[in-house]
Amino acid sequence: xxxxxxxxxxKYPVERFTLxxxxxxxxxxxxxxxxxxxxxxxxxxxRSEPEGRTGFAHLxxxxxxxxxxxxxxxxHFRHVQGAGGTFxxxxxxxxxxxxxxxxxxxxxRALFLEADRMRGPRLTExxxxxxxxxxxxxxxxxxxxxxxxxxxxxxxxPVIFETFPNAHDGYGSFADLESATVQxxxxxxxxxxxCGNATLAVAGDFDVAxxxxxxxxHFGDVPARPAPALPDFHExxxxxxxxxxxxxxxxxxxxxASAWRVPDPIGDFTGYLPYVVLAEVLTDGDASRLVExxxxxxxxxxxVGGYLGFMGDEFQVRNPTALLLQAHMPPGGDADKVxxxxxxxxxxxxxxxxxxGELERTQARIATHLLRDTDAVLGRALPMAVLELQRGRxxxxxxxxxxxxxxxxxQIVAAAxxxxxxxxxxxxxxxxxxx
Amino acid sequence: xxxxxIPDLIPDAKLKLPREAERTLPGGLTVIAIRxxxxxxxxxxxxxxxGRAPLARATLLSQAxxxxxxxxxxxxxAAELQAVGGGLSAGLDPDRLLVTGNALAGGLDRMLxxxxxxxxxxxxxxxxxxxxxxxxxxxxxxxxxxxxxxxxTALLKRMYGRHPYAVQTxxxxxxxxxxxxxLRALHADRVRPDGSVLVLVGDITPEKAIDAAEKxxxxxxxxxxxxxxxxxxxxxxxxxxxxxxxxxxxSSLRMALPALSRTDPDYAALQLANLVFGGYFSSRWVENIxxxxxxxxxxxxxxxHFIAGSxxxxxxxxxxxxxxxxxxxxxxxxxRIASLPPGEEELEQARRYALGTLRLGMSTQAGxxxxxxxxxxxxxxxxxxxxxxxxxxxxxxxxxxxxxxxxLAPSKAVTVVLGDAEKVEAxxxxxxxxxxxxx
Numbered sequence: 001x002x003x004x005x006x007x008x009x010x011k012y013p014v015e016r017f018t019l020x021x022x023x024x025x026x027x028x029x030x031x032x033x034x035x036x037x038x039x040x041x042x043x044x045x046x047r048s049e050p051e052g053r054t055g056f057a058h059l060x061x062x063x064x065x066x067x068x069x070x071x072x073x074x075x076h077f078r079h080v081q082g083a084g085g086t087f088x089x090x091x092x093x094x095x096x097x098x099x100x101x102x103x104x105x106x107x108x109r110a111l112f113l114e115a116d117r118m119r120g121p122r123l124t125e126x127x128x129x130x131x132x133x134x135x136x137x138x139x140x141x142x143x144x145x146x147x148x149x150x151x152x153x154x155x156x157x158p159v160i161f162e163t164f165p166n167a168h169d170g171y172g173s174f175a176d177l178e179s180a181t182v183q184x185x186x187x188x189x190x191x192x193x194x195c196g197n198a199t200l201a202v203a204g205d206f207d208v209a210x211x212x213x214x215x216x217x218h219f220g221d222v223p224a225r226p227a228p229a230l231p232d233f234h235e236x237x238x239x240x241x242x243x244x245x246x247x248x249x250x251x252x253x254x255x256x257a258s259a260w261r262v263p264d265p266i267g268d269f270t271g272y273l274p275y276v277v278l279a280e281v282l283t284d285g286d287a288s289r290l291v292e293x294x295x296x297x298x299x300x301x302x303x304v305g306g307y308l309g310f311m312g313d314e315f316q317v318r319n320p321t322a323l324l325l326q327a328h329m330p331p332g333g334d335a336d337k338v339x340x341x342x343x344x345x346x347x348x349x350x351x352x353x354x355x356x357g358e359l360e361r362t363q364a365r366i367a368t369h370l371l372r373d374t375d376a377v378l379g380r381a382l383p384m385a386v387l388e389l390q391r392g393r394x395x396x397x398x399x400x401x402x403x404x405x406x407x408x409x410x411q412i413v414a415a416a417x418x419x420x421x422x423x424x425x426x427x428x429x430x431x432x433x434x435x
Numbered sequence: 436x437x438x439x440x441i442p443d444l445i446p447d448a449k450l451k452l453p454r455e456a457e458r459t460l461p462g463g464l465t466v467i468a469i470r471x472x473x474x475x476x477x478x479x480x481x482x483x484x485x486g487r488a489p490l491a492r493a494t495l496l497s498q499a500x501x502x503x504x505x506x507x508x509x510x511x512x513a514a515e516l517q518a519v520g521g522g523l524s525a526g527l528d529p530d531r532l533l534v535t536g537n538a539l540a541g542g543l544d545r546m547l548x549x550x551x552x553x554x555x556x557x558x559x560x561x562x563x564x565x566x567x568x569x570x571x572x573x574x575x576x577x578x579x580x581x582x583x584x585x586x587x588t589a590l591l592k593r594m595y596g597r598h599p600y601a602v603q604t605x606x607x608x609x610x611x612x613x614x615x616x617x618l619r620a621l622h623a624d625r626v627r628p629d630g631s632v633l634v635l636v637g638d639i640t641p642e643k644a645i646d647a648a649e650k651x652x653x654x655x656x657x658x659x660x661x662x663x664x665x666x667x668x669x670x671x672x673x674x675x676x677x678x679x680x681x682x683x684x685x686s687s688l689r690m691a692l693p694a695l696s697r698t699d700p701d702y703a704a705l706q707l708a709n710l711v712f713g714g715y716f717s718s719r720w721v722e723n724i725x726x727x728x729x730x731x732x733x734x735x736x737x738x739x740h741f742i743a744g745s746x747x748x749x750x751x752x753x754x755x756x757x758x759x760x761x762x763x764x765x766x767x768x769x770x771r772i773a774s775l776p777p778g779e780e781e782l783e784q785a786r787r788y789a790l791g792t793l794r795l796g797m798s799t800q801a802g803x804x805x806x807x808x809x810x811x812x813x814x815x816x817x818x819x820x821x822x823x824x825x826x827x828x829x830x831x832x833x834x835x836x837x838x839x840x841x842x843l844a845p846s847k848a849v850t851v852v853l854g855d856a857e858k859v860e861a862x863x864x865x866x867x868x869x870x871x872x873x874x
Contacts (some may be wrong), residue, residue: 005539005541007539008475010474032471032472033794034447034798070439073726074722074726082784083444084447084787084790084794085791085792086795101795103447103791104447105445105447106444109442109443133730134729134732136754137685137752140685141685141732145582145683145684145685145752146581146583249682250580252579252580253573253576253577285513286510286512287514288513296566299566302569302570302573303570328577330573364518364542365517365520367520367539368476368520368522371476372476372537375800375801376798
């Protein structure tokens, strides 16, 4: 094994302040490329949508692009792209993000656009009906018209969780989407889209003093509204193993995914971090435990992946969450056999420990992934806004490679030992399109 | 509301290109090294000419490239790379074998050594190749159940006929027949430095990085093979090809139109015409069929460049019940861009988007690496960005209109629809002649 490589760190500066109306702001300047990233994150996601309104958080995200006081429908897109920029938004379990990446000279325009919709989107019947149609097509593309649609991110939560916020389908049923009203949208905005419930982050090529003035100019008069009380979605861990199985009429080959609950990512970050490393020890590359065993040696799976958080947003998710393993199998594949082998490998890890160099090389590769993400302005603006929102610690982004590098073998072994079959939720895909 | 008026844009500074160096090694490999030290990493791209290589063997070779060398197993290769925070993988397009990777900047030498071993001393062990072969067969089978893949397969067949680009994914049966010895022979024949380009981008000193590449890859020698692909045939318009996918809740609409290479004097104008038509969110097509009609989620058009030819591809997944109306609106928008000049403001908006996203694409190590490598495979260097930006800036409304009339006319389009034929055939046949096809 080669000499251990030193894990480097980034030193992105972080400036934080809070406007009088409660909006929390993070500035992280870096002048290495003439671009800026702007993100606004609201502390509401799929877990907060009411019963009978599955998919509403995501539908509402679409409505935030449909115009606001000073912006006609289509104007938001045209102003961002006409400034040479790109935009998007995404809805997660615990938050909803909106962002732009633009040439540096368009920073103030992006701030204007975000502030205008933070004061309130134009909610009209026509735009609502249009976006319900668009969202239904999005669900058809990503779930209904393709094999393995929603596997496992929509399929595992109802197996591992009991309560509506954690278990329900975050894309939503067509019936719920179609019955959504403009009034629902207004109430959702009033309740959750308060500036006290949001963070703004700006990353890239700008001057801190100038940006601060611009932010004050555009966001300073957004009416102060308090954040709603942060809900606690905790529920008890599984007492016994849970299994579900379904037939995917479009899938040609079987697949299986399992999830285990993990410590609170925020309340117990030290307990949580070893699971992040464990997922990579198990599944990152040809030298990882499960790829070597299941793919190379046994040939019982064609691919296997492991990660934390149902949407893979390991450092941007709240409790309760899980470590997931998912595997695609060859024709006639046996899910039980795959699960037994995973148990065997976890046992081998928890009794035999790691091989020489195994932890260090995994940590080095994770560091590369983390550092690579932060090279893009959006790879700083987005996570820093979420880290500010959820932890008040945007600078954690700089520290992650080092913290990952400090996870010990004993912690990995303990984490592996906790992934017992009786704490496991599993969903199996039966191929309905098998030749 | 006077406080709430849209702020002006501050004009962009002059386009600044990163520091770079280039050297062609005695074996024929060209190495381009570019400095962007923002994060302590290095990105690697290697393109090896692979035109006209036998498809099934070439595809399996790309999947099995890292299965072993004379001295290392696949697990050792992966572990040694990981130790420097590294990873390498390979892929194939109709023109090139492409190796992609990255590592901690301090691991560049080691990553290059391992890459050199893979290139000059490949083993293709029987067991590992057998594993990769079965995995590839399974992956192709899964791909063949995905509408996007099926629609593309049918479109390529329709566009290219008997040209080598017509088929870009092998059949499972063809893959099953590939033997390890054939991979060794193909590797010896085609994985050669002559005509290959290695791009390194990151927290590096360009000259030193090239020295490191020369040290590691100096022993990679041997003449290249003529892999030139004949020019692509002209698109031949004809009936819409309908491929049946019973029970599909969406139809996959695909259109191909003629296009120009990146170096054509009309290319910037065509790029702008494409943007106005459907090439970005604020285009006529997206604003029409998504934001007005709600027929679809993510319609998009793009100009695809291969060595032997370029094409403009439009793609949308539309609800089954509005398949006919979606084609109607698409034909209307194509007709409009081909018949009437674009508005001044919509052209300026598209121009600013093209110029701005060009800067965004250069703002990361991975973006620069992809761009430099892709440009190099067309014989271009990053300084082409300056020329292209100037062309985008100066393209007039008349020029864009003239190019749109020649390239975006609906009468020039080749159209494929994958969907539930029983439901969509009649509505499509109301608009154009339809014939049945296969994916």
